[in-house]
Each structure stands twice: as C-alpha cells, then as structure tokens.
Amino acid sequence: MLEHTETNDPSRVTEQVTGVILAGGKSSRMGRDKATLEVEGVALFERVLGVFQRIFSDILIAGERPDLARPGVCCHPDIYPGSALGGLYTGLFEADSDWIFVAPCDLPFPDPNLIKALLRLRDGYDVVLPRTGQGLDPLFACYRKSCLEPMRRLLDNRRYRIFDFYDQVRVRYVDEHELPEGWRQALLNVNTPEEFQDLEDLLPKP
Numbered sequence: 001m002l003e004h005t006e007t008n009d010p011s012r013v014t015e016q017v018t019g020v021i022l023a024g025g026k027s028s029r030m031g032r033d034k035a036t037l038e039v040e041g042v043a044l045f046e047r048v049l050g051v052f053q054r055i056f057s058d059i060l061i062a063g064e065r066p067d068l069a070r071p072g073v074c075c076h077p078d079i080y081p082g083s084a085l086g087g088l089y090t091g092l093f094e095a096d097s098d099w100i101f102v103a104p105c106d107l108p109f110p111d112p113n114l115i116k117a118l119l120r121l122r123d124g125y126d127v128v129l130p131r132t133g134q135g136l137d138p139l140f141a142c143y144r145k146s147c148l149e150p151m152r153r154l155l156d157n158r159r160y161r162i163f164d165f166y167d168q169v170r171v172r173y174v175d176e177h178e179l180p181e182g183w184r185q186a187l188l189n190v191n192t193p194e195e196f197q198d199l200e201d202l203l204p205k206p
C-alpha cells in the first residue's frame, strides 16, 4: 500500500502548524529596534508577518511587544525571560498545535517556499532546520511539542544554547542541496547597521 502522510500532501503542509515570530530581543548590535526597521517601506516584522499570513492560520508573537500585536495575532511575554531559547519555549508552549514554525522578526526576505520545504520534511522528527555552510538556523525551523521538556531542562539549568537539547530529540538537518533556490537570501537576517546598509545591494534597482 502506498504510504500517504499529511506532510507529503502539498495542500496540507502548513495545516495544524502555528507560525511563531520571535520579537523579544534587545537589538543591541543594531542600536535600534530591529522589528520596526523598514526595508522598501515595510517593517521587518511586517515582512515576516505578511509571509506567515499567507501560509498559517494561527500566528503568535513570542516576546512582550503589544505594539506589534493585532486582532488574531497575540503577543506572549516570555515564560523564561532573557534568551531566544526562552522565546522559542514560550512560542511552543503557547501554541495550540503540536508543531510550530519559528522565525525571527529581523528577516528582510522571508520565503514561504523555504518554510514549506522544511515543514514537508517533519514526519518522524521533532525538529527540522537548515544546515548550510553558514551553520545551523535554529530560529528558522520547525519544532514539535515534544521539545518542550528538554528545552525546559536547559532553561532551568540556565543553559541557553538552543541546539544543546538536539541530542535528546529527533532532528532532521536539511542541507543546502535540499533547500529551494534563494535560500541564502531567505535566511539572511540583519544584526548591525552595516548589515542593514548592505541590504541596499540586494534590493531591485529602480
């Protein structure tokens, strides 16, 4: 019999997944709030939200940012404050679904195809994330509720490196050759004024 799974069906790949936007950081390297930095006249947070709204019916913000919230998109203060891992834990804990897709709020070019490509690979795993020449992308990734317990153990022990619990769950690392074209730009985030300035070169010329 042909095995047919929910996640191999392209029309259902984002069903029962909550989109979580992390927006609780300090933006200290940038020196000003990254979520509201504008690229082509649209704030970075709005660019991520716009892509999420095209593919997820449930979306939440992890981090105390009531200014970013809107009807249907609530913000949740960190249960464990002070780290991106704490934000990720909060998003996963607050989600109604078994799976979340998490993204940071500082992505200028989020790509729905990349998100769907990762979600498609989640059968049999607890975490799905890109692994490229640039390293791991644990904040642009899929997580299952089964990760909550090992995450909580790290947080209780004041350990904040996200991948430190990966040895306790089933992780699908997705290599460059498995990612859709354009992944490099889609994974780009901006942390410093110089990186923000460099974006100019990537924008379409008038």
Ligand SMILES: Nc1nc2c(ncn2[C@@H]2O[C@H](COP(=O)(O)OP(=O)(O)OP(=O)(O)O)[C@@H](O)[C@H]2O)c(=O)[nH]1
Pocket (backbone or CB within 6 Å): 022, 023, 024, 025, 026, 027, 028, 029, 030, 034, 062, 063, 064, 078, 081, 082, 083, 084, 086, 087, 088, 103, 104, 105, 106, 139, 191
């Ligand atoms: N909810 C939550 N999100 C966080 C926290 N720290 C970082 N983030 C988010 O995680 C993503 C990556 O953050 P970083 O760039 O590593 O950290 P940052 O604090 O925003 O910036 P720096 O102060 O320059 O390190 C961004 O979307 C941040 O908003 C946190 O304590 N809570």
